[in-house]
Amino acid sequence: MRALAMQRMAMGFLAHQQGTLTSVILTSTKVPHTCRSFSSGMTKSDDDNGPRKELSPYQQLQKWLQPFVQGSRAMYHENKQAWHVRAKLKQHQQTATTGVSAVLTRQEMMILRQAHRDLLKALPLLAFFCVPLVGYAAPVIGYAFPKQLLPWQFWRPDQKTQFFSEDAQAKAAHYPELRKLLLQMDRKQHNVEEMLARNGHEGLNPAEVGELVPFFDRNGPAFLDTLPRHHLHVLSQSIALMPAFSWLVRLFPKNMVQQYLERRADELRVDDLMLLREGIDGLSLSELEFACEERGIVTGYGNIDALRGALREWLSMYDTDHVDAAAPQCFPSSLLLHAPALGRFSNAQIDTK
Known part of the structure; x- marks a missing residue:
């Protein structure tokens, strides 16, 4: 519960600091699937083959912040799902005689394994983001060092391929x-x-x-x-x-x-x-x-x-x-x-x- 409370607090500060801009992004962004199926991190405009219009500074900032907002939402939902999986597992252990792998799917098992690891990896940067004024530098730091400071929810598809290959x-x-x-x-x-x-x-x-x-x-x-x-x-x-x-x-x-x-x-x-x-x-x-x-x-x-x-x-x-x-x-x-x-x-x- 403490980890989930910390995640919700970080999300609250994220929405508070981003103000109207974050609200626009959140309302226009589809929540990615978090069962370790890895959200694509791409918007519809990224797939268009037609001519691209020059973005205004506001639109550029919006596009730049979008992965951080999506990543925070995805990580929140991953931890929320992890709590449901733990409850399901606890209920099964009280009544059943079969093993864990017999009651959980692979996606549920991956969530159970990875949720706390992803949260711990992102927690320092999320805590820094909650600091007034200087917290605005957190996205800049995360953008500069995504592999070291951010879990997979914040990575673009090309970054996932690159980082997994490097590891x-x-x-x-x-x-x-x-x-x-x-x-x-x-x-x-x-x-x-x-x-x-x-x-x-x-x-x-x-x-x-x-x-x-x-x-x-x-x-x-x-x-x-x-x-x-x-x-x-x-x-x-x-x-x-x-x-x-x-x-x-x-x-x-x-x-x-x-x-x-x-x-x-x-x-x-x-x-x-x-x-x-x-x-x-x-x-x-x-x-x-x-x-x-x-x-x-x-x-x-x-x-x-x-x-x-x-x-x-x-x-x-x-x-x-x-x-x-x-x-x-x-x-x-x-x-x-x-x-x-x-x-x-x-x-x-x-x-x-």
């Missing part, structure tokens, strides 16, 4: 070191080395990744709880939610890093199950970009067919012909987290030299 590339920069660490562990059995050599060191076919389960399970050398501290740090940076700040993981104790990695693996595991159950054909471009960025897939951003193919290859790690929601196929957490560095998605090559 995926930042994660992929740690793949060569991660693969070298695995090869050092594989000096006795040479399973990983032989499989990589068989594929020309370009990465494994995703369908082959499951063959490495013994190497990553409880009795294997790459079990998550037995990985050395440096390996855990590199692994955390390769799947970080915010790669720009992933270096902070080095400041935390080893057990906290392990818990963080377990949570990330659980999130990917549940999302994979839901994608297998619901399919990926109905996902929008931005939803596909978000899903691929989370999994560290570095290819195809901006191309919906390429992203869908890459995500389908990721899901081919599972036995897609026999998907059982009651007893889903479950990979070891360590294997799931290392999969982006081991697999080859849509012929994306990773240098290991």
